């Protein structure tokens with residue numbers, strides 16, 4: 001059965017997969033670990049407004065795809081920020097302030113103490129900054145406001161006004177720079193060096209590791225929730241990739257929990273911003289240049305995160321690319337509840353993993369390669385809701401509110 005009219009995709013098996021290697025080998029536990037996860041969980045679950053996001057079953061779509069079960073972890077409501085990113089940037093802001101406070105006072109503080117305003121004289125003198133295509137900057141701005149420091153966010157030419165406003169509402173100064181996401185990353189870095197600000201980036205590069213590690217560790221709260229909500233361990237997990245931080249966090253969590261019996265793991269990107277796919281083919285990180293022009297704004301990244309790659313290269317079974325048209329179609333399928341499922345509001349960057357699954361499950365060769373069939377239990381992460389209402393309405397033809405009302 002055809003589920004998506006736009007059926008173009010690319011799929012490559014990973015030649016460098018080390019399925020039987022221990023997760024802890026090769027320094028992976030220095031990036032993400034169960035111990036650091038427990039710390040992140042105890043802090044993040046103490047923040048006001050913390051709630052597990054729902055895991056939504058899609059039995060109708062699963063039937064149409066010929067698989068046993070399909071589960072969609074819906075991050076649209078995360079902390080009222082609209083995406084899973086709320087877990088990462090804000091957690092990294094907290095960790096950074098925690099270290100600064102410890103350096104100044106010798107005292108190890110928890111989130112509750114900073115939130116009480118007890119450390120305001122230190123935090124109010126600090127500025128955090130980052131580049132963003134929307135969601136990460138919103139999380140950093142929210143975290144800065146919540147924990148009481150200043151915030152300057154850099155956006156590139158392609159970031160919509162709606163997304164800029166969503167960042168500014170948390171009190172951050174938003175600066176627009178020419179070029180693409182990676183140009184904005186460089187500008188934020190330069191200005192931070194000049195002004196003594198702290199860069200809270202979701203991507204890691206040579207010599208910049210500890211902040212993106214905290215960002216990724218924050219994401220693992222979402223993975224842990226999903227695995228506890230699932231009725232049975234998944235056999236297949238499809239996750240969308242931008243710089244790879246999200247995908248590495250999911251991969252590391254599954255690897256630590258299930259070892260070599262972990263699910264088949266597939267990373268999916270837009271065809272126009274496929275740095276992870278190309279890196280997999282080349283066997284080393286490859287940069288994709290150009291405007292990275294895709295509607296999947298959160299995935300419009302041309303350079304892989306170095307620490308994410310250290311987990312993804314040995315841990316991913318296959319890499320895929322999919323088209324913008326297929327992503328838009330999938331947003332409409334979810335909004336309509338087309339196969340008898342309850343309607344879901346999903347943003348442009350939320351559905352790439354699900355698109356990859358839908359295309360692989362309905363293609364004989366890909367199906368066989370990934371072992372997809374009637375016994376498969378698939379998990380995908382719907383990483384954002386309608387983070388830009390205008391864009392959502394243009395693509396789906398109705399507002400997110402109207403879709404919710406029909407649910």
Ligand SMILES: Cc1ncc(COP(=O)(O)O)c(C=O)c1O
Pocket residue numbers: 083084085133135136202240241242243244245246247298299301347349350383384
């Ligand atoms: C909604 C959404 N999903 C997925 C991603 C991809 O995350 P990463 O860049 O860590 O690969 C992003 C990144 O901004 C995002 O905003």
